[in-house]
Amino acid sequence: xxxxxxxxxxxxxxxxxxxxxxxxxxxxxxxxxxxxxxxxxxxxxxxxxxxxxxxxxxxxxxxxxxxxxxxxxxxxxxxxxxxxxxxxxxxxxxxxxxxxxxxxxxxxxxxxxxxxxxxxxxxxxxxxxxxxxxxxxxxxxxxxxxxxxxxxxxxxxxxxxxxxxxxxxxxxxxxxxxxxxxxxxxxxxxxxxxxxxxxxxxxxxxxxxxxxxxxxxxxxxxxxxxxxxxxxxxxxxx
Ligand code: LP5
Ligand code: MN
Numbered sequence: 001x002x003x004x005x006x007x008x009x010x011x012x013x014x015x016x017x018x019x020x021x022x023x024x025x026x027x028x029x030x031x032x033x034x035x036x037x038x039x040x041x042x043x044x045x046x047x048x049x050x051x052x053x054x055x056x057x058x059x060x061x062x063x064x065x066x067x068x069x070x071x072x073x074x075x076x077x078x079x080x081x082x083x084x085x086x087x088x089x090x091x092x093x094x095x096x097x098x099x100x101x102x103x104x105x106x107x108x109x110x111x112x113x114x115x116x117x118x119x120x121x122x123x124x125x126x127x128x129x130x131x132x133x134x135x136x137x138x139x140x141x142x143x144x145x146x147x148x149x150x151x152x153x154x155x156x157x158x159x160x161x162x163x164x165x166x167x168x169x170x171x172x173x174x175x176x177x178x179x180x181x182x183x184x185x186x187x188x189x190x191x192x193x194x195x196x197x198x199x200x201x202x203x204x205x206x207x208x209x210x211x212x213x214x215x216x217x218x219x220x221x222x223x224x225x226x227x228x229x230x231x232x233x234x235x236x237x238x
Contacts, residue, residue, distance in 0.1 A: 003227040004103055005031060006038045006110065008192025009216035011078065013045035014056055019217050022238030026221055027063045030236075034225075036069055038101075039092070040192045040214065041076025041112030046155060048147040049140050050085035057086065064090035074099065076112045076193065077127065081136060100184050104228040109186040113193030113213070116172035116180065122161060171196065177211055178204055188231065190214070190224055197222055199233050 012020055031037050043060075064071055073092045075082060087094050098111045117123060129135065139147060162170065171194055181189055187209040197215030201208060212231050215222030221236045 002104065003034050003225050004036050004038065004101075005034045006040060006190050006214060006224040006226070007217075007222065008040035008076065008112065008214040009042045009195060009222075011042055011045040011216065012056065012060060014054070016045075018238055020056065020060070022217065022221055023060070024063050025238065026223075026236075027067055030223070031067055032069060034069055037067065037071045038110060039071065039073045040110055040190065041074050041114075042078045042192065042216075043073070043076070044079045044082070046151050047079035047082045048144070048151050049081060050083045050089075052144060052147075058089075061086060061090040064092060067091070072099075074110065074112055077114045077123075080131065081140065098180070098184065100186060103226055106188055106226065106230070107186045108188040108190060108226065108231075109181060109184045110190050111180075113172065113191030116176045116191065117170060117193070118173040118176045119169045119171075120165065122165075170194065172211075174202075177202070181205075181209060181211075188212070188226075190226075190231070192216070197233055197235070199231070 010019060010023055012023065071090070071092045072095050073082070073087065074095045074097060084094070097115065098109060101108050101110060114123070114127065139150070177189065181187070181204045187204055187207055189211045192214040194213060195216040196213055198213050200211045200213070202211060203209060210231065212224050212233055214224055214233070215235065221238060223234050223236070225232045225234060
């Protein structure tokens with residue numbers, strides 16, 4: 001087949017069964033015909049621990065596990081607590097927040113994308129706090145009903161905060177993009193998070209480069225296909 005697929009920002013949850021159905025169909029029909037599937041974060045709407053007995057999680061783990069191709073996962077800002085137990089149950093390999101791949105003659109950097117939004121200082125402060133290992137351990141040791149309440153409060157606060165943020169603050173910062181691509185010596189970058197699907201041409205290290213942004217799965221699916229000819233952003237109906 002010789003193509004690799006990338007997806008992000010499905011925000012799977014019990015309240016959006018059509019998105020889950022679309023994802024399960026994607027896993028059955030599309031994903032088996034590729035070399036590997038990379039999930040670049042926010043697969044789930046919110047993740048409060050691998051011990052959450054949510055049947056949706058078991059259903060998704062089983063479907064991922066049944067896929068005959070390797071699946072890799074980078075954490076998003078909603079599911080950064082997804083851990084080794086769920087990775088094992090779903091057969092996914094967890095990757096660090098930035099990963100460089102060498103595929104079909106292309107060197108490509110993949111990430112969720114939230115770390116590129118450096119103008120959003122409120123978010124970056126929030127991120128630094130919740131990425132502290134001790135705080136995560138403390139949170140994960142709380143009873144599930146308390147974790148659910150805290151997560152719901154965070155989601156409400158986040159929605160509230162976003163109403164007062166400009167569109168440009170919530171997009172990636174161009175200097176952060178160029179810095180990451182230069183640091184990793186790549187001319188291709190794939191990320192999600194901003195929910196603004198597009199392939200942006202840019203110059204990196206004085207060479208033409210591309211930044212491809214995955215779309216969120218609201219009413220249709222979004223994926224990026226990478227093969228020898230380059231990358232392609234594709235929308236598809238559920
Ligand atoms: O997610 P989205 O699209 O709304 O906005 C994001 C940024 N917000 C977040 C917060 C998440 O939505 C919360 C998810 C919780 C999941 C699991 C809980 C695990 C807890 C672990 C604890 C160790 O990521 C948003 C960005 C936006 O993307 C665009 O980039 O702007 O950032 C914010 O909204 C941050 C705000 O500026 C400040 C957030 C206030 C949260 C305060 C927490 C209060 C805790 C209360 C506890 C009782
Ligand atoms: Mn995100």
